[in-house]
Amino acid sequence: MSLSSQYNVITSPLGDGLHKDGKRLTPQRLKVLNLFENIGYGKHLSAEEVHEKLVKSSSKVSLATIYRTLRLLVQMGLLHELELSEGGHRYELLSNDTPDHHHLICIRCGRTEEFENEEVLEAGKVAAKINGFKLIESSLNVRAICPNCI
């Protein structure tokens, strides 16, 4: 039996999106997406810049793969493509759902509800600042039992 039938294995949005399509989660794809997550929202890079940055961080990924991966991540809705008037394209991280999204998860049936909360976002910011971290995103997971399962 493969692990995918386990009760409690949680996978990434990238992995999930790829797998349900017969596609594969590769180190290269992860590196490209991580790069965008690291630089944060609102910043855009060209394919060449992505390539340079990965090479500098001793993560060699070929330019052809960069192009293929950028196209894929745009198709998956994880990146946004900007067309420049000077020619060429740039890519930026697309927040895939409500910013500052939190989840209420039923531990019995897995039902999930999203909600927003400003104080939670603020708490994340403060914690990051105190510890000298650069914030990327925060998500509150509330483990609970839904009405149907009580």
Added chain:
Amino acid sequence: MSLSSQYNVITSPLGDGLHKDGKRLTPQRLKVLNLFENIGYGKHLSAEEVHEKLVKSSSKVSLATIYRTLRLLVQMGLLHELELSEGGHRYELLSNDTPDHHHLICIRCGRTEEFENEEVLEAGKVAAKINGFKLIESSLNVRAICPNCI
């Protein structure tokens, strides 16, 4: 190649604890632990009570397995054993770290810092109430980059 070598598969504390010891994550073990999580902290049950409750919820687990599992969960530090003067033992969920614990996680090196925050706990409570869920616990995960990795 087995999934365990993947980059981004997150497993449960129970699964992790068992696997690193060559032990297995079984439905029975999960059911027993879930039962304690569902009734919440501070409440204790005897082996017989655990058995009854599981049988009632149409989750048949043999009494022998209940005893074996309770001993295991105590060894793993997930449950606490109380010795009663009238004879027999009772078990209760052990909060394995700071209650209302939140995590600041470096997405590059994996370094993790814990912190507490009252507003976050409150936000979880409110969200659970609005949606009719019974709260179990909430944890805020802040994805960020630590000083060493910036």
Added chain:
DNA sequence: TATTCTCAATAATAACTCTAGATGAGAGTA
């Protein structure tokens, strides 16, 4: 009564195999 032991049957999961999807290097295209 509360708990443990025995042992045949069951099943979690590590290990291995295999195949199609993905990559790298470099040539091709516009």
Added chain:
DNA sequence: TACTCTCATCTAGAGTTATTATTGAGAATA
């Protein structure tokens, strides 16, 4: 310059097998 294509090589992950931990039922123990 900006990107795509080709193709040999590589590898992610599905599928399968095999091993051995775990379970259930009931007897045994204290």
